[in-house]
Amino acid sequence: MGHVESSRISGTTQLLGVIGYPIAHSLSPVMHNAAIAQLGVDVAYVPFPVAPPDLAAAVAGLTAIGVQGFNVTIPHKQAIMPLLSDISNVAKAIGAVNTVWRTEQGWYGTNTDVAGFLAPLSAVPADWSQKTVVVLGNGGAARAVVAGCTQLGCAAVQVVGRDTAKLQAFWQSWQQSPLAVHLSVHLWDDLPKLLPNAGLVVNTTPIGMHPHDQESPLTSAQIDLLPSSAIVYDLIYTPRPTRLLQQAAPRLTLDGLEMLVQQGAAALQQWLHQPAPVDVMRAALLHHLSHLQESVE
Ligand code: NAP
Numbered sequence: 354m355g356h357v358e359s360s361r362i363s364g365t366t367q368l369l370g371v372i373g374y375p376i377a378h379s380l381s382p383v384m385h386n387a388a389i390a391q392l393g394v395d396v397a398y399v400p401f402p403v404a405p406p407d408l409a410a411a412v413a414g415l416t417a418i419g420v421q422g423f424n425v426t427i428p429h430k431q432a433i434m435p436l437l438s439d440i441s442n443v444a445k446a447i448g449a450v451n452t453v454w455r456t457e458q459g460w461y462g463t464n465t466d467v468a469g470f471l472a473p474l475s476a477v478p479a480d481w482s483q484k485t486v487v488v489l490g491n492g493g494a495a496r497a498v499v500a501g502c503t504q505l506g507c508a509a510v511q512v513v514g515r516d517t518a519k520l521q522a523f524w525q526s527w528q529q530s531p532l533a534v535h536l537s538v539h540l541w542d543d544l545p546k547l548l549p550n551a552g553l554v555v556n557t558t559p560i561g562m563h564p565h566d567q568e569s570p571l572t573s574a575q576i577d578l579l580p581s582s583a584i585v586y587d588l589i590y591t592p593r594p595t596r597l598l599q600q601a602a603p604r605l606t607l608d609g610l611e612m613l614v615q616q617g618a619a620a621l622q623q624w625l626h627q628p629a630p631v632d633v634m635r636a637a638l639l640h641h642l643s644h645l646q647e648s649v650e
Contacts, residue, residue, distance in 0.1 A: 361390075362397055368419070369624055370399040372411060372433075373426035377402070380638060381424050384617045387637030391630045396421075403429065412436045412460070422454035422624040424617075425462075430493065437462040446532040447496045452620040463623075466497035467504065469616030470588075473607050474505065474553075477584065481505040484552030488512045489570045491523045491538070494557040494588050500532040502553070509535040511547050544571075548578040554601075556587045561595040569596040576600045588612060591642060614638060 371381045385398035403411040408429055425433050430449035438459030444450045450462035486502045488495050491514035502510045514520040520538040527533035560570040585601035590609035598606040618629035
């Protein structure tokens with residue numbers, strides 16, 4: 354049972370959880386139950402596999418059985434939205450919800466990926482208003498990155514993708530939003546023009562994720578175009594470091610582990626109304642990931 358001691362669960366235990374499909378590989382139970390054990394609160398965090406046609410019934414069931422809050426992962430991050438009574442502005446802008454809690458009116462949804470993405474950047478001393486950001490990829494995580502970089506006050510955010518129609522739709526979807534002020538979209542062929550002016554590069558594609566450890570979204574020649582002061586941030590957390598981050602050294606590099614930890618910490622803080630033990634959550638994830646790595650090698 355991992356970190357949950359079954360003897361700890363009683364008639365008074367409050368439930369938190371995560372819905373997704375599949376859900377067996379979710380890292381959230383590891384991180385949250387470690388935090389719950391550390392805090393000594395009477396709470397358990399449970400993974401719930403919910404197939405897409407069952408989403409509305411599952412949410413009604415979570416209401417009925419008194420679940421206090423839950424995370425939402427693939428494929429429900431958009432589909433959950435009409436089932437909630439209210440949604441935060443940041444989740445509306447991103448178009449996805451990953452954290453839900455109970456209110457008197459019904460379920461309230463937000464998205465903690467922006468806070469997670471920003472947490473490691475806030476420790477970097479930088480004048481963000483002078484920095485242009487190049488975002489590789491235009492999927493779900495790229496949306497949190499665009500909102501985060503706008504919140505930081507970055508000079509411009511340039512999103513790079515491989516599909517003109519998807520890029521156009523991405524750009525269009527932000528046009529009514531205050532959370533993407535200086536956004537432009539580009540094809541990968543534009544990178545030689547974009548990289549020499551980049552202050553921050555963020556990889557939001559899965560290129561380089563385990564087991565494709567030797568792949569990188571950028572060639573060595575493209576990396577060489579980056580200023581030495583550029584920060585390179587890869588949202589991938591397995592392997593650590595990715596090929597991209599190895600190539601980018603000695604520039605400042607950040608991997609995706611801290612984003613994962615901090616989006617979880619932000620959710621737990623909402624649910625429990627107390628600070629999350631971030632160090633315990635990070636250690637639990639590292640421990641779990643190192644075992645996963647060993648079991649596939
Ligand atoms: P997603 O919605 O599927 O988006 C992936 C994006 O990558 C899409 O724009 C896709 O392009 C692009 N892409 C995929 N393969 C590509 C290739 N071979 N060449 C060029 N572009 C490619 O996925 P996501 O949810 O945004 O997640 C993306 C990555 O971020 C994953 O590795 C995930 O683990 C990581 N992530 C990390 C955290 C964290 O907490 N650290 C949080 C969220 C995501 P098309 O649109 O053209 O298909």
